[in-house]
Amino acid sequence: MKPEDLVLLVTREMPFGKYKGRLLADLPGHYLNWFAREGFPKGEIGRLLQLMQEIDHNGLKPLLDPLRQGPRRRYQD
Secondary structure (H helix, E strand, O other), X not given: OOHHHHHHXXXXXXXXXXXXXXXXXXXXXXXXXXXXXXXXXXHHHHHHHHHHHHHHHOOOHHHHHHHHOOOOOOOOO
């Protein structure tokens, strides 16, 4: 896993299937678990779905919440 992968989870949309167009971070656990049982797609999307399944399975989805808000300025003018 690369740190940038976490940002991709909250910005990349599911490109196919029942949940096409939904952010990867918003995919339901049962759908992610289905991939875990049946096999993840090849390539980047499969790697990201596998990461999201691990995050969801371990109850870590709230860790993605700060990333959803986008970049913040460090200092106020």
